Amino acid sequence: MSNNNNKNKIPDEERQEWLDSLDALIAHWGAEKAATLLDELEKHAEQRSLKRAALPYTAYRNSVPLEAQPPYPGDLRVEERVTAILRWNALAMVMRANKAYGDLGGHIASYASAAEIFETGFNHFFQGGDTPDLVYCQPHSAPGLYARAFLEGRLDESALSRYRQEVGGGGLSSYPHPWLMPDFWQFPTGSMGIGPISAIYNARFMRYLEARGIANTSRRHVYGIFGDGEMDEPESIGALSLAARENLDNLTFIVNCNLQRLDGPVRGNGQVIQEFEGLFRGAG
Numbered sequence: 001m002s003n004n005n006n007k008n009k010i011p012d013e014e015r016q017e018w019l020d021s022l023d024a025l026i027a028h029w030g031a032e033k034a035a036t037l038l039d040e041l042e043k044h045a046e047q048r049s050l051k052r053a054a055l056p057y058t059a060y061r062n063s064v065p066l067e068a069q070p071p072y073p074g075d076l077r078v079e080e081r082v083t084a085i086l087r088w089n090a091l092a093m094v095m096r097a098n099k100a101y102g103d104l105g106g107h108i109a110s111y112a113s114a115a116e117i118f119e120t121g122f123n124h125f126f127q128g129g130d131t132p133d134l135v136y137c138q139p140h141s142a143p144g145l146y147a148r149a150f151l152e153g154r155l156d157e158s159a160l161s162r163y164r165q166e167v168g169g170g171g172l173s174s175y176p177h178p179w180l181m182p183d184f185w186q187f188p189t190g191s192m193g194i195g196p197i198s199a200i201y202n203a204r205f206m207r208y209l210e211a212r213g214i215a216n217t218s219r220r221h222v223y224g225i226f227g228d229g230e231m232d233e234p235e236s237i238g239a240l241s242l243a244a245r246e247n248l249d250n251l252t253f254i255v256n257c258n259l260q261r262l263d264g265p266v267r268g269n270g271q272v273i274q275e276f277e278g279l280f281r282g283a284g
Contacts, residue, residue, distance in 0.1 A: 031068075057274035057281075074123055082151070083115045089147035089160075097163045104164045106174065110227055111144030113258035117225060118144060121254075126223060131216075134206075136199045136224040138256065139175035139190030146172050149184070193233030196253065199224040200239045203251035222251045228272050229261030237279060244284030 026034045045051065094106035111118075118141065127133045137145060143163070149155040155172075162171035166180055173180040175190030187202075189195035199222050206217040230236055243251055257273055259266045266272055 057277040083119050086147045087115050090143040093160045093163050094143050107140035109260050110140035114141050114256040131219045134222045136189050136195040137176050138225050138227050192230045193235030196236040197239045200243045203248045204246055225254045228257040228266045240283035
C-alpha cells in the first residue's frame with residue numbers, strides 16, 4: 001500500500017506550482033472565472049476517463065471567505081444587547097406560564113438558538129411596506145417573536161402573561177396561527193412541517209401572479225426559518241424538487257441546526273448539516 005501511494009504521489013514542487021497557478025488565476029481573474037475554469041477542467045477530465053465520484057457534501061466551513069465579507073451594516077453592540085433581552089423575555093414568559101399552571105408547556109431552546117437569525121432578518125433582510133416579504137417562522141420560536149413584539153410596543157405585559165391561554169381572547173397562541181391571532185401572524189406554521197411546504201407553494205403562486213399580470217411580486221421574497229428537527233417531517237422536504245424545478249429564486253430557507261428536538265437529539269451521527277446539503281442538492 002505504501003509503495004502504491006509513493007508511486008501516485010506528485011512531487012512537492014510540481015504540486016506547489018499547480019496551487020500557485022490557481023492562486024494567481026483567482027487574483028487576476030476573480031473567483032467566479034476560476035471556478036468556471038475548474039468546471040471545464042473537470043469536464044475535460046471526464047472525457048479522459050478520469051471521472052471521480054463526488055462527495056454528496058462540501059467541507060464544513062463558511063462558504064463566504066472572510067475577505068469577501070462586507071462590514072456589518074448595523075450596530076452590533078446594540079443588536080447583541082437587544083437579542084439578549086429578547087432571549088430573557090421569551091424565557092420568562094414561558095417559565096411564568098408553567099409556574100402559574102404547571103402543565104402549559106412551551107418551547108425555549110428553539111428561539112434561544114435562533115435569536116440571532118431572527119434579529120438579523122428583521123433588522124437587515126425582511127422588508128415591509130407596500131411590497132412586504134412573506135416570513136414563515138418556526139412554530140417553536142413563537143415565544144421569541146412575542147418577546148420582540150413586546151419590546152416594540154405591539155403587545156403589552158398582560159398579553160405576555162397569558163401565553164397559551166388564548167381561550168376567550170387576549171392570550172398568545174403557542175404556535176403562529178392567523179385564525180387565533182389574525183392581527184399578528186401571517187401564516188400557520190404548526191404543526192411541524194406545514195411552514196416549509198407552504199413557503200414553497202406560496203413562492204410558486206407569487207410567480208404565477210406575476211407571470212399573468214395579476215400582481216407585481218418581483219420585489220417580494222419568501223423567507224422560511226425552520227428547525228433541523230422540523231426537517232424530519234415529510235411535509236418539510238416533500239416539495240423541494242418543485243422549488244428547484246420552478247427556479248424559485250424568490251425563496252430562501254434558513255435551517256437552524258441546534259441538534260435538539262422534543263424527543264431527543266436530532267438524527268444520530270452529528271452530521272446533520274452535511275445530510276441536509278446532500279438532501280437539498282439531490283432535489284436540485
